Amino acid sequence: MAASVGATVVYDRMKEVKEFDESKMGVKGLSDSGITTIPSFFVHPPQTLSHLKSSSACTTGIPVIDLSDINSDVHRPKIVQQIREAAGTWGFFQVINHGLPVSVIDETIAAIKSFHDQPPEVKAKHYKREEGRGVMYNSNTDLYRAQAASWHDALQSWMGPEPPNAEDIPVVCRREVVEWDVHAKVLGETVMELLCEGLGLESGKFKELTFSDKRLFAGVCYPYCPQSDLTMGITSHTDPGFLTVLVQNQVHGLQVKHGEDWVDVKPLPGGMIINIGDFLQIVSNGEYQSVQHRVVANSSKEPRISIVVFFNLSKWKESHYYGPLSELLTPEKPAIYRNFTMQEFNENIYSKGLDSKSLIDKITI
Numbered sequence: 001m002a003a004s005v006g007a008t009v010v011y012d013r014m015k016e017v018k019e020f021d022e023s024k025m026g027v028k029g030l031s032d033s034g035i036t037t038i039p040s041f042f043v044h045p046p047q048t049l050s051h052l053k054s055s056s057a058c059t060t061g062i063p064v065i066d067l068s069d070i071n072s073d074v075h076r077p078k079i080v081q082q083i084r085e086a087a088g089t090w091g092f093f094q095v096i097n098h099g100l101p102v103s104v105i106d107e108t109i110a111a112i113k114s115f116h117d118q119p120p121e122v123k124a125k126h127y128k129r130e131e132g133r134g135v136m137y138n139s140n141t142d143l144y145r146a147q148a149a150s151w152h153d154a155l156q157s158w159m160g161p162e163p164p165n166a167e168d169i170p171v172v173c174r175r176e177v178v179e180w181d182v183h184a185k186v187l188g189e190t191v192m193e194l195l196c197e198g199l200g201l202e203s204g205k206f207k208e209l210t211f212s213d214k215r216l217f218a219g220v221c222y223p224y225c226p227q228s229d230l231t232m233g234i235t236s237h238t239d240p241g242f243l244t245v246l247v248q249n250q251v252h253g254l255q256v257k258h259g260e261d262w263v264d265v266k267p268l269p270g271g272m273i274i275n276i277g278d279f280l281q282i283v284s285n286g287e288y289q290s291v292q293h294r295v296v297a298n299s300s301k302e303p304r305i306s307i308v309v310f311f312n313l314s315k316w317k318e319s320h321y322y323g324p325l326s327e328l329l330t331p332e333k334p335a336i337y338r339n340f341t342m343q344e345f346n347e348n349i350y351s352k353g354l355d356s357k358s359l360i361d362k363i364t365i
């Protein structure tokens with residue numbers, strides 16, 4: 001809707017955003033309705049759009065790490081070294097032979113696709129916005145805070161520290177979501193052990209500090225976008241939490257920043273993607289890097305589906321400070337970040353749209 005003020009045409013962006021949100025149809029609904037142009041509030045600024053192509057300079061992609069031999073005394077140190085290296089440079093890696101059955105991956109992706117494929121009126125029953133709790137479906141968690149909206153919808157469910165009320169999870173994917181959390185937690189904790197060892201910590205340290213206890217499940221859908229060169233699937237950002245475990249279907253779109261390049265994360269059958277969040281970068285005193293990533297808008301008719309589990313610490317008292325682990329600090333390697341409170345952490349997430357490392361920038365000494 002445009003309103004004329006004198007000679008100037010003022011575009012009432014917020015009104016359109018609100019109408020879209022209240023329609024509860026999501027971008028999947030817009031896409032399925034057959035639109036050929038996208039609403040203006042999805043259009044990203046030219047400086048974002050001019051760099052959409054991934055760089056061909058990097059042909060290797062993010063590191064792929066084989067976990068088959070993690071219980072072998074001979075191989076484990078090599079795997080720890082690979083993980084340490086990948087987490088300290090790329091901030092992203094794929095693991096294979098991780099023990100999570102391919103059948104479970106396929107079933108979960110299919111169930112999330114089925115959820116998003118349902119008619120808008122069925123999904124609308126789950127459409128809501130809540131922070132830090134519950135089960136919800138919506139389009140763009142930061143819809144009202146971001147400068148521009150992105151072309152994705154998501155079903156989200158907080159899985160821990162208390163399990164969700166199973167009845168609240170849509171029935172088409174209820175069993176799969178609950179089962180996925182069990183598998184993702186095992187894999188997340190396995191990787192956390194390797195990451196601990198990479199820092200010279202006791203392997204159980206991160207689990208003991210409850211870094212795997214507060215989990216957010218997201219089943220994300222990137223439907224076909226008729227003007228994929230004008231918007232994003234998800235804006236460039238870093239994940240604010242501790243660690244992220246992600247799996248994608250065979251439709252490409254995820255890119256990771258490596259130096260000055262954007263590198264495609266090519267779908268690898270059975271591969272699980274792990275990335276370091278801002279919180280782990282801080283706790284590790286910068287040994288592990290939280291790296292910018294984004295998803296380009298989907299230009300293929302087949303929806304892109306990703307299943308993402310975000311791990312966060314659960315044991316955090318209101319007045320408690322967190323920062324680089326004291327075990328890692330020496331006179332040669334003093335803390336490079338100051339301590340911060342839960343309030344600072346949450347405020348940083350919920351006061352604006354997705355962005356990169358703003359908490360890290362704020363607390364860097």
Ligand code: OGA
Nearest residue numbers: 220239254293295306308
């Ligand atoms: C995220 C994210 C990427 C994807 O949700 O934080 O980076 O492939 N998702 O869905």
Ligand code: NI
Nearest residue numbers: 237238239293
């Ligand atoms: Ni992310």
